Amino acid sequence: MSKKLSVSRMGKTFGAIIEGINVATDTDPDTMAEIKGLWAEHQLLLFRNQDLSEEQLVAFSRGLGDLEIHLRREYLSPDNPEILMISNIKDGDRSIGILSDTEVGWHYDQIYLPKPAVGSMLYSVILPNNGGQTSFADMAAAYDGLSDDMKAKLEGKKAIQSYAAFNAQFSVPTNSKQKKMSPDIAQPLVRTHPITGRKALYICPGMTVQIVGLDEDDSRETLEFLFDWCVRDEFVYTHDWVLGDALLWDNASAMHRREPFDSSEDRLMKRTTILPPDNIATPF
Numbered sequence: 001m002s003k004k005l006s007v008s009r010m011g012k013t014f015g016a017i018i019e020g021i022n023v024a025t026d027t028d029p030d031t032m033a034e035i036k037g038l039w040a041e042h043q044l045l046l047f048r049n050q051d052l053s054e055e056q057l058v059a060f061s062r063g064l065g066d067l068e069i070h071l072r073r074e075y076l077s078p079d080n081p082e083i084l085m086i087s088n089i090k091d092g093d094r095s096i097g098i099l100s101d102t103e104v105g106w107h108y109d110q111i112y113l114p115k116p117a118v119g120s121m122l123y124s125v126i127l128p129n130n131g132g133q134t135s136f137a138d139m140a141a142a143y144d145g146l147s148d149d150m151k152a153k154l155e156g157k158k159a160i161q162s163y164a165a166f167n168a169q170f171s172v173p174t175n176s177k178q179k180k181m182s183p184d185i186a187q188p189l190v191r192t193h194p195i196t197g198r199k200a201l202y203i204c205p206g207m208t209v210q211i212v213g214l215d216e217d218d219s220r221e222t223l224e225f226l227f228d229w230c231v232r233d234e235f236v237y238t239h240d241w242v243l244g245d246a247l248l249w250d251n252a253s254a255m256h257r258r259e260p261f262d263s264s265e266d267r268l269m270k271r272t273t274i275l276p277p278d279n280i281a282t283p284f
């Protein structure tokens with residue numbers, strides 16, 4: 001570890017606050033290599049008191065991997081398409097961002113894609129006075145805590161992930177072109193982290209609809225058990241946003257959700273989505 005960065009625990013089992021870094025300017029290869037290691041190790045990194053232009057957010061994120069242009073093209077920043085706007089703010093009749101002010105249920109970003117993003121970085125720009133917290137669940141700790149019998153039952157199983165199911169509950173439907181880009185897909189139910197080798201539950205209440213190979217009742221009951229299990233207090237960290245916070249999470253071992261907030265207040269978050277190197281991109 002360099003002398004510059006300091007790391008302190010944030011959640012009970014995961015998450016770290018990283019101090020001694022200016023995300024706007026500290027993008028040299030040594031710092032980025034260090035951040036990559038901490039990101040895999042802690043799953044969730046918080047950088048406080050940042051003041052970032054869109055270009056600086058993109059530059060730092062690009063130091064972690066190639067960036068995705070999100071398929072929800074209508075919610076991209078007009079100036080920087082690598083940035084997805086998450087907001088309830090309107091410009092006339094048009095929402096400038098996705099996800100409005102309502103609850104957003106537990107999900108893994110992009111679990112519905114064949115090569116899901118390795119992570120997302122979310123930067124707070126405008127915050128409401130109340131609500132809008134983002135919670136994260138440590139799905140590696142949740143897997144570790146399962147009984148040996150349950151681990152054996154899940155071994156080698158796949159589960160069906162549905163972006164359509166998520167949108168029906170928490171967002172707006174995709175258009176027909178976007179639907180074609182995001183059909184339901186089977187992914188490993190237990191995912192091995194491509195860098196640390198640690199196993200994590202790779203399911204989420206918002207998008208996982210069925211376990212392949214189990215009958216309907218068994219699939220439903222098993223998923224209900226697992227969904228309750230992985231959001232127990234011991235596995236969850238809830239982040240109360242402060243302006244200038246930027247959070248970077250590991251999308252192979254942490255799922256997240258958002259609290260609703262008062263629709264009379266504005267909230268604007270800017271997100272980059274980081275793609276994995278191709279050789280470790282397919283979940284296994």
Ligand SMILES: [Fe+2]
Nearest residue numbers: 107108109256
């Ligand atoms: Fe998300």
